[in-house]
Amino acid sequence: MKLIKNVDIVTRDEVLHDHEIYIEDGIIKEIAKKINKPDAEVVDGQGGILMPGFIDVHSDYIEQLAAPRVTSVMDFNLALYEFERELVTHGITTMYHSISFLKDTGKKALRQPKNVRKMIELIDQSHKQLHLVHHRFHLRLELDNMDVVDDVVEYIQKGQVHLLSFMDHTPGQGQYRDLEIYKKSYLNDEGMSEEQVQTQIKNLMNKEKLTLDKIQVIANYAKEKNIPIASHDDDSIEKLEIIKSFNATISEFPITMEVLKEAHEQGFMTVVGAPNILLGGSHAGNLSAKEAIESGCADILCSDYYPASLLHAIYRMADSGQELHEMVKKVTYNPAQAVGIEAEVGSIEVGKKADMLIVMRLPDKFPAITHVFVEGVQVSNMNYRV
Template sequence: MNDTTLIISGGTVVCEDAVLPDHDVFVRSGRIAAIRPSAGYRLADGTDDSSLAIVDARGAYVAPGMIDVHSDFIETVASPRPSVVMDLRTSLYQAERELAAHGITTIFHSLSVYGAAIFDHKPIRNFENVMNLVEEVSAMRSVEEAEHLIRHRLHLRIEIDSVDRYDAIKECIAAGSVDMISFMDHTPGQGQYSDLGIFGNTLKGYRDISDQEVARIIEEQQRSDKLSLAQMTELARLARRRGISVASHDDDAIEKLDRMAALDAAISEFPITMDVAHEARKRGMHTLAGAPNVMMGHSHSGNLSAREAVGEDAIDMLCSDYYPAAMLGAVFALHRIVGLDLARAFALVTAHPAQAAGISDEVGSIAVGKRADLIVVRELPVRGASEDESVPVVTEAFVGGRCVHRSLYPAFEDVLADGDARRRRAADAPVAADQASADRGALDFAAAEDEAAQIDFEKAQAVR
């Protein structure tokens, strides 16, 4: 158990439905204990106690750690070259370092099971490697706060041509080795590749082939065996029995939503059109788009614009897809460019994904009792750019109340040093006994009955 008392002081706290300027977030034993107007806390002079930590968040946003329910990033880390597969366990450790730096505190590694490789053959997508990754991620859950920087989860993407893998997929779900499943159909002529011209151009981007070869592949894929509705229903039933969310992928028609409703799919990933996205939302489904789509302002495959869809409330979740840095960037792009309220923008990558994945009772928002997965975000000025242009960066990240990432940008040193000087001057003034009592009272939050906690709190001094 993490017994550290943590106070993140003076930041703009982004809750699920409100933004609270100049507030303090109190953390005890890895959970959020209170959110209160800031009292300007700092460690009392001479205090040197590892059980008490105060983070100065003035001028920064304090937000929930982001939850990424669809990420291919581990493939890039584990397979930095098309023909190379690095040690998988080491790759997961390396990946979490970068993900923590981007503010992603819960990751759903999206591993794909295919029947045939249409575009290119990546060894990391060999079924054996996928199953090894499933095993590694599954083993991380019970020791995540003791041995890892972030929370690792598994999103198994099931291409419906993976007929020969049906029994193995079923076994994984039944054993509880996965945390989310989605059904994909990349057959050309529908879904993401309803435009055969786009499919052909995409294929040629991977392989040097003729138009005749493209036509042959299209015909071959359209005629290939697919999982039956009965098989998909059985997999979905097993998932629901274990509390695992089911997602559909590349929904391009109302009829497809009807088919996925039979599987009780709770998520529509990357709906192709605005009409389908709106219909999915009307049916109570969560709708997911890629954060890179928001950053670029358009879909790389010519489909739905995420910016427009978020603005129309047709999309309620974002994922990194293939680019983790886009998560935080998309939040601020929607806030600055589209004018989206910051609480609503952050909910796209925090509260809503947590709800869709069935983990919102523990993470996804800043609320008393939840796990203290938190990030401190500052806006870093861009050299040579206009005064209002900046890049959002994560300067601190916490998982279960432990600091798992800290970035020391020189640009923020003057701001914090100036604040520290003001606090030291204020601390020179005598503090009346009744004021000291009031300060202790301000710290008397949810854990006030805990004698050990009260001893820690008395080591903190409030400076107003």
């Protein structure tokens, strides 16, 4: 039994000032101005803001911990163990690890099929052993990766996939419709010469891709298992129509404002990147996440490659005029709804799991997380000192 006092509580619709919340057996039992539970353990929030734990539906940051260098592949158990401790400090209580299958991985060792399998099994096992946060697997299927279809179907049928996205990073469209930006990315990240990049672009643009029929087969397997489906880097209204036929309900990183608004109008849950807000724009020259949110058509913020960005992005936007509770929904209730777990988590409501965090503002105005609770268990406590 736990009683949290002296906090402002962020709900789906408003901020409840100076309220208390009572937790029993990991479940929220009562929310009120004053709660009389003399036997409960008391947590003093010291005037901080209590909000739901963050749900991150798209992050490939685990790659940096599992394989930080081309020749440095760490123990995956260690990587996952250290990553969840980091996730807690950033308020992320449910993480959808976004891992791609690629034969030609460049420096991304984790994307090799054998390593993907190993990581999937670790994520699956994490639910059954000591852990801090909820780990989930977001399978990112590149459409030119013809050799892993049987593996994908196997993972889906075994219940190891919690979110499936179809991705196409072919240069000249989608995220890399600007070939000059694509060239710079490869020149910087892969250390290629201009000639090597040109050859790479030619090879990628001519690669065979999964047919629409094959994509539909995979999508049908996912539908049978109630696995949500996302599309990635939608750059045209025509593409939205195609992915809708595959039962996709999530549009990740629409490339333009026109496509974002159309996706929103058609009922897709739209995802934009929190790092985009902190950087002041897209690193690939595409849609501004800030403008997307201000348009009212961006539903979800994800950390993409920088877990710390979620907290800072919601406060950056709140400080610029957005309602705090609406921004919090973009990293809690909305992503929970998009992946079908909103009945259990994603908002502070009686009957839901007590996945929550307390946030205070430091003198320099940076938001800081002081407490994190997962199913009512306090998994982190950070005490700032003078």
